[in-house]
Amino acid sequence: MRWSNLFVPTLREAPAEAEVASHRLLLRAGFVRQLHSGHYSLLPLGLRVHDKVADIVREEMDAIGGQELLLPAMHPAWVWEQSGRWASMGEEMFRLTDRKGADNALGMTHEEVIALCARELHSYREVPQIWYQIQWKFRDEPRPKSGLLRVREFAMKDSYSLDIDDAGLDHAFDLHHAAYTRIFERMGLPAIAVEASSGAMGGSASVEFMVPSDAGEDDIVRCGNCGYAANVERAVAVVAPVDDPPGGTLERFATPGIRTIAALAAAEAEAPPHRQIKTLVYVLDGQTTLVLLRGDHELSEQKLLDNTGATAARPAVADECIAALGASPGSLGAVGVGDLPVLADGALAGRSNLTTGANADDFHYRGVDIERDIGVDEWLDLRQVRHGEPCTGCGGPLELLRCIETGHIFKLGRRYAEAFETTVMDAEGVPRTLTMGSYGIGIGRAVAAVAETHHDDRGLCWPASVAPYEAAVVPIAGRDDSVAQVSERLYDELRAVGVEVILDDRDARPGVKFSDIELVGIPFRVTVGPRALAAGNVELTDRATGETTHVPVDGAVESVIAAKRAALAAL
RNA sequence: CGGGCUGUGGCGCAGCUUGGUCAGCGCACCUGCUUUGGGAGCAGGGGGUCGCCGGUUCAAAUCCGGCCAGCCCGACCA
Incomplete structure (x- = not known):
């Protein structure tokens, strides 16, 4: 190609709205232009890189036996209703009505359609199968941002494995894990495979492929010593035991004006944050619930969802706290609460002589023994791991890393196949529901992640494998x-x-x-x-x-x- | 959805406080000449309903109200 014939609208100065490096440089170098928030045109150079990334993905998917197909981007509502996700996907799904008044959705993922296609399979002899497509997805993101990193329409490689038993699913999952590792290596992305939450997809296991970058939106923890790596939504660490002073009889005392852990710690020598109980009030699928953590620990909402099985969690508003406990946030506690579910983080187990709110403004309890004084219904892992805490596997220090999620693989199980009665006959002539896996790579996000990790003060610096x-x-x-x-x-x-x-x-x-x-x-x-x-x-x-x-x-x-x-x- | 910032030729910006030769600057673009090893020089030229709607005023980019859009932080999110 002669430059004189090429459409490369380079800019000497970056548009003011571009902040992260990949966005700024992809704009300046004439790879993309924004049409609308979350919607980008790929100009000729941008498309070439996009295609090269897609081709690498194709080659590695083909290498593990994947078969490429192409499913519709628009789906009738009944498909999503049948899996239950027409309701659960909420506002993130683009919905539209056709001329007949029928509801439709723009596909945000394709488990349903795949499960329908897979009804064409009839015999155990026809599985396993791995089907994939590289196709446009639509998601009505609450906040598109950072150029190509979070958008509302984007090409995704999504693949789906179909197996008759768990061993088959495990194998398909491992094949994808290995293929993803090669894919990201080939495009020069130093992706780290981490244990992840399955979120709205459901399923028994999931692994994310994370590229360290300040432009990312996810945090992972990693042990440099033994290699343990997990999304903070799942990560665990050793919590050093606290030696609580002996004694401690339950006693209510006045704490005028004190509303925060820090304020109480400053006022009470015997109540440093790690000897307080943080009492959060959450509404879990409509049920007001008390969530207890050590005073210096932070709640992970994703862990709360994952470990309770709830589908929606939100902090209660002040009025709801007053209605439930008779006091405002800042003076709340679980002592003597019998009519609400109480969930407690494991770091509080066995603790005594603690301080917590007394459910009366300006009063707290001291000398709280959590087993004796609080009716904990369930002990769960709810806390967010902090930088530097010891690894549970080897004791080495964990590091916290900001990352871009470039790939995510899930073991889905039989949820979707059950919804669509996707079965095959086994060797005994008995119908068996297939088990599925689902595996995604955002192509445009991968392009941005490469740009994010391969540039200098002069511009982009593409690896030869994906250079335009x-x-x-x-x-x-x-x-x-x-x-x-x-x-x-x-x-x-x-x-x-x-x-x-x-x-x-x-x-x-x-x-x-x-x-x-x-x-x-x-x-x-x-x-x-x-x-x-x-x-x-x-x-x-x-x-x-x-x-x-x-x-x-x-x-x-x-x-x-x-x-x-x-x-x-x-x- | 909460908080903050911003909308002025293609890009980057000034002007707004104090309404009136303020529609301007740099880059980019077009023409000509001279240049050609790290974003050339000179001369000439084209391009903007100042986000939109309404209001105040003799007069609005500028003041007031409403709306829209974009970006950032948070919430949320496969």
């Missing part, structure tokens, strides 16, 4: 036309051997060309200029390292091929 073009030939105008002739020749020869190459044939000054090519992030630049050409050479510059070597004109094509091979091999 692999090389650029840059003629520097000279006194005669030998520069142009050599440039054209190298351009033709590189194309002939399968190198994806741009010829920067613009009548522009060298600085303009260099800057644009660096901004766009082409891995290799072949500079054809009068200086080197006088000695029969051209220059080969590596975008990632900035290193330039002089190579003979006649060996230039081989040098580019060698550099490309080396770059691909290093991924």
